[in-house]
Amino acid sequence: MRQRRTSGIVQPKGLRSVLMRMGLFAVLGLFCLYYLLPLVVMVSTSLKSLAEIREGTLLSLPQAITFDAWAKAWDSACVGVRCDGLKPFMWNSIAMAVPAVILSTTLGAINGYALTKWRFPGADWIFALILFGAFIPFQVVLLPMARTLGQLGLAGTVPGLILVHTVYGLAFTTLFFRNFFVSVSDGILQAAKVDGAGFFGIFFRIVLPMSIPAIVVTVIWQFTQIWNDFLFGVAFTIGDSNPVTVALNNVVNTSTGVKEYNVDMAAAIIAALPTMLVYVVAGAYFVRGLSAGAVKG
Template identity: 60%
Template structure:
């Protein structure tokens, strides 16, 4: 019993140590964002703010300079929202349809098509920059929110297809066959039988896509225009804008503002993400 207790103490001690190491940067960001510049200059990096203030947050949101524009991160934040919501929804829906077809309505060459689609999961993003910019130019949506939405939908389809296809392979074929014998159509089987059974993988895919698209910088900086830059580009511009005094508290507040949506998603739905993975998201 004593040996068991010692092992448990050592295990918890190691876990707490790793958790503290992992959370230390977040702690520094939070406490620094709540300080004024006098406290930042005179205080210790890990010290708590003596007089907490949200002034740095307010400035980062509405008045901080991002290059020549001093409107804060607010417009960039709403650009990201306008981009992420439709991009996540469309890429998830298309991935679900692809996975459904490739798993339950197999045809000649379906396995080859699936294998070719998997190249998109491992293809470096830099490879598609030039051809994608040409396509956006031909479509007349270059440097716009619609262009960014299209880019992220196309980039996300291989991953979402992989997730759904591997999940649907584990669903009994008898469900689809029985529905077909009852006269159900392709869309009726998909919407009334398959989708209601897809909650775990839907959560996984939505979280995965939301995180990837919200945190993306490369596509955002390459394919956006002056009025369509996402939050990651705005954060980069804010932190690199030169001024007489480097305001670390504003930079930390801006970084937290950019990270809050993904932190919120993982805090609220993190347990469902793990359940979805164990339910078959990476199986097959």
């Protein structure tokens, strides 16, 4: 490993700077606590039994740790009339998010590549129009999209939701890739053209391997957006094809019986786990991609 970049830097010494430093860390620690508190409450509540929740306070830690709530949230909590837990809906979300992320990222990369490296008259206009899509609120496209899905016979299905997310995500993915490719030297593309590669040859063999950082950013962004989406999910799917966000809502907002806070919390964490996982896994690649680019040249 390389030495840390800060290790050799001359820094001021003395009481004043020590105090400043302590103050700085105190403030940072405070903010850290502030942001972590909701997660702590969620995790601790999900590990308590219902009786303990009724007796204790919100912030008290679980006395006897139990995973019953997690098990129930996963495969026996009632979502509407069906009591199979979140499990089937997790699969819905995965079946929706994975293809939608792959499609929107791939198409966005090709768009960005064509708009920057194979410029044609009106390219800037087309980019401006695509970019416009990034500023259209979800709610505005609900009705036209519902019509479109109906016409295509995809209403109420997971493939329909994939289409919606792919189309809606294109504005963002195109923007990300375009901005990345602008910084890729045209000389490299010229060299590849002289070397005999064509549009897709250059794209797949030269440009895409260089774009790992952009791909990772886009995948994190798209996956988070698509996985966490509630509005399109609730509007364009029904019952068994609901994504997990809609199912979570149905678990938490159930109006019958006792309110099972521990199950609600466990369900919420389960629904959020994949995005965290993607961030942790892809985030490592992201940092690696950045430092690979940081090498001179």
